[in-house]
Amino acid sequence: MICGGIDIGGTKIEARLFSDELTTVEIRRIPTPKDGLDDFIDALAEQVRWLGQLSDEGQQLPIGMALPGLIDAHTGRAFTSNLPASGHDIGSLLSDRIGRRLPLMNDCQAFALSEANGGAGEGFKSVVGLIMGTGVGAGLTVDGHVTERLNGSALEIGHIGIPAHVLVPRELPIWACGCGKRGCFEQYVSGNGLAAIGSHRLGRSVRAEEIVTSAHAGAVDHLNVLAEWAEIASELLLIIQLAHDPDCIVLGGGLSGIPGVVRLLERPYQAARLGQMRLPTIRTAIHGDSSGARGAAIMATRHLS
Incomplete structure (x- = not known):
């Protein structure tokens, strides 16, 4: 039709x-x-x-x-x-x-509905579509259909607070979020979050694009920043799994275009997983x-x- x-x-x-x-x-x-x-x-x-x-x-x-x-x-x-x-x-x-x-x-x-039907999540029973761009949010489908929501929202995971065991060892600031809270995942794993981590570590203002480009070219400091971002993002993947246990997580938004982003996230995600839980398949969006x-x-x- x-x-x-x-x-x-x-x-x-x-x-x-x-x-x-x-x-x-x-x-x-x-x-x-x-x-x-x-x-x-x-x-x-x-x-x-x-x-x-x-x-x-x-x-x-x-x-x-x-x-x-x-x-x-x-x-x-x-x-x-x-x-x-x-x-x-x-x-x-x-x-x-x-x-x-x-x-x-x-x-x-x-986004999740699209990718679950003829997209990267086709064939999986439950699919979370995770968008990491200017902001961070997600959608959930089961059997190719969106789920009913009490408040008409998606998965507002960008506004879940980062656990202390993630921030304290890294000595990262507890940054304020536009939602009115502090320490939301969105402030660390969005495009602006990647830039904030980079600026904090490098001691100067940098954009997410510079970090990705320089890391891809082999700049060690930028590679370290990108690796730290991936470690923090993998904690968000773990929270998604613990809360929803999907078969597949499809990545969208600007940061899904990071070269090798699935491999970049899978390594720390393996280390962060709970016990012997099987990890969901991680893919990047087909329809972008x-x-x-x-x-x-x-x-x-x-x-x-």
Whole structure:
């Protein structure tokens, strides 16, 4: 079934039209409006109309939307940073513009759904999609379907506090997080987290890209920083396993592009595992940047049944 997906981010709103085989046919990106709710809803409506014009289905084209943050299952309200619609029922407001209500889901859940269906997690019973980019979050699927969530969230693992046995021996600061807490995993294993570790160890401001590039070129100091990041990230993998025990963890986000990232994480993960627990398969995403919109599109087709 031809379908559409809209991936809503803090900087861009991406619309994709997908074929019957869920491959991208057309893509259109527009900047995310920053100034007001009306402009934001108008931009979403514009993307919906663009998708409808590409298909014979028109107004009947299945379209799903994905965005970061929480979507309250009872009120429909979204709670998210960097978007002008936080605290509002985006689905209802958009339906007033376009004449129908579109299904809406968390972007990490959309990523996991995409990769569990024709992606890197295909064939596994339970799949966690772990995104490590600007932020850190995850989604969970079982038998290729997303799980019901009380608060409409994904796995908010980026805001789990790092254990003392990870920070204390390394003498790393307990960095403040944007969520209001301190010592969240997101501040250490995201792209900004990798840069923070690098800046702390190297004594100067560095970006994550510099660390990865220099480490790949053999710079010892940068290799050490990357190895330390992997050790901390492996503790997050262990927490995922202890909490959900998935068959497969699929890595997404910018840091999933680190050369040899699976091997980099597997070694400390083996050392950190609990007893003789079998480790889940770790893979990198197949659909990459398209997974948010693709997962939303899959949800939209299922929403019809």
